[in-house]
Amino acid sequence: MGAARVLLRWSLPRGLERVLAPVQREWARIGHTGGRRRVRAAARAELVRLAGIVGAEQAPVVLAERLERRLAAQFGQPVRDPIGWLLGRGLPQRAECYAQVCDDRVRMDTGRVCPSCELLVEDRRALRHQVARAVTEQLPGLALEEFRAEVERRLSREVARLAAEEAVRRERATVERARREKAWARQRDEQAAAQAELAARPCVECGVPEAGGLCLICSETRTTRQALESAAEFAAVAAGLVDVPAARGGLLGVCRARLAAEAEQAGERWRGQGLPEAAVVWQLRELGEQLVARERALPLEALLRGPQARAEADRVAGIERARRRGEPEVLAAADEAARRCAQALLAQRLDQVRAEVHQDPVRPPVGGWRERMSQYAARPLEGESLPAPVRPSRPRTAVSAA
Numbered sequence: 001m002g003a004a005r006v007l008l009r010w011s012l013p014r015g016l017e018r019v020l021a022p023v024q025r026e027w028a029r030i031g032h033t034g035g036r037r038r039v040r041a042a043a044r045a046e047l048v049r050l051a052g053i054v055g056a057e058q059a060p061v062v063l064a065e066r067l068e069r070r071l072a073a074q075f076g077q078p079v080r081d082p083i084g085w086l087l088g089r090g091l092p093q094r095a096e097c098y099a100q101v102c103d104d105r106v107r108m109d110t111g112r113v114c115p116s117c118e119l120l121v122e123d124r125r126a127l128r129h130q131v132a133r134a135v136t137e138q139l140p141g142l143a144l145e146e147f148r149a150e151v152e153r154r155l156s157r158e159v160a161r162l163a164a165e166e167a168v169r170r171e172r173a174t175v176e177r178a179r180r181e182k183a184w185a186r187q188r189d190e191q192a193a194a195q196a197e198l199a200a201r202p203c204v205e206c207g208v209p210e211a212g213g214l215c216l217i218c219s220e221t222r223t224t225r226q227a228l229e230s231a232a233e234f235a236a237v238a239a240g241l242v243d244v245p246a247a248r249g250g251l252l253g254v255c256r257a258r259l260a261a262e263a264e265q266a267g268e269r270w271r272g273q274g275l276p277e278a279a280v281v282w283q284l285r286e287l288g289e290q291l292v293a294r295e296r297a298l299p300l301e302a303l304l305r306g307p308q309a310r311a312e313a314d315r316v317a318g319i320e321r322a323r324r325r326g327e328p329e330v331l332a333a334a335d336e337a338a339r340r341c342a343q344a345l346l347a348q349r350l351d352q353v354r355a356e357v358h359q360d361p362v363r364p365p366v367g368g369w370r371e372r373m374s375q376y377a378a379r380p381l382e383g384e385s386l387p388a389p390v391r392p393s394r395p396r397t398a399v400s401a402a
Contacts, residue, residue: 013040018060019047022068023090026082035083039091046091053101054109062108067091069104096120127162131155220281227288228263232256234295237349238302252353259291299349303342313338 012020012027013036020027020043030036043063050059070090071079079085095102097116101109105117131154135147142150203211205218214222235255266287270280303309316337320330 016040016043019043019063020067022064022071023082023086026071026079026086026090029079029082039083039086042087042091046093050093050108058109062103063091065111066093066103069106127158128155131158217278217281220285224263224281224284224288227285227292228256228259231259231288231291231295233350233353234292234299235259236353237346238295238299259295262291263287296346300342300346303345304338306342306345308345309338309341312341 012024027036027039030039046063047059050062053059054062067090093103096105097114097120099107099114099116101107102114102117105114106112107114128151132151135142135150135154139147139150199212200210201213202209203215203218204213205221206215208215211218232252232255235258236252239251239255263284267280267284270283271277275283313334317330317334320333325333
């Protein structure tokens, strides 16, 4: 029975064998269940916290190395209170600087010396040198002991001043963070209210309540209309009449009617198969995307075989051969140049079609400033009518009294 109790006290808790292996003797010295429970809970909590910093796989290794390092820092002195030592000294992280991965001036992720701690040490060393230089310049005749005492006194005063300034900065940062958090909370509330208001709006197309301004069916229908319009523009380019300005508008209308009829026939066929309206509009959107791809491929292929694309391909092929490239590389570069040229020509002609359809009506020329001012002068002001023009009177003939 006694051997079993000793074996139980020496056995490490399940899941923490790797972590508590460096302090197995201290764990065995914990004689009551409550203390072991507290140590187990603290070790698991620290593992969870470290997993968020260095990862779940590296966390047990980091914690075990910490315990081994803290135990070695005892320099052979026995641990009097295992529970207190594990909870207060062995398990907690001791960051010597502002870095989150710092622990006893060692980075937990790499195991190397923390550069932030080295920077702080250099700053403190530089501050001490600065204070010593100031004492040497201001009080050159001091003895060695008096010099050291004066340096320590001024250094303590300077450290206290820097600590006070740092405390003020932290307080200001805390106030600023609280202000930002309030602003963020207010913005989140405003966004939530705006989203709730938007969600409560009815559909602008069919009037379905709480549709967020546009229901799913109307949204898909609008997307389908846009796709059919784009496909009609590509079809107008493919017809080869973009160089005839008078026929562009009518040609685009013919293409719209043809594609709309094709989409309408497909929709009627799907409705006749018993599909619900939501499925029909989704199928129509897919059909619209297919029509765009189909109508775009026709003019792109025609332009790719055109003289401009071939000339660009020959030009690029000549450049690549002058660079002494291999024939497969030359052909690939020529094909890529022809494709880019065809895409640029397609975009240019597509812009021509759109500009012709959406252009503003032609306004008559206004003329120069004299014509403009005369037109403005002839306009009556609001609530005012211009007097009738005065006709010039006929010249009177002089009557002699004689």
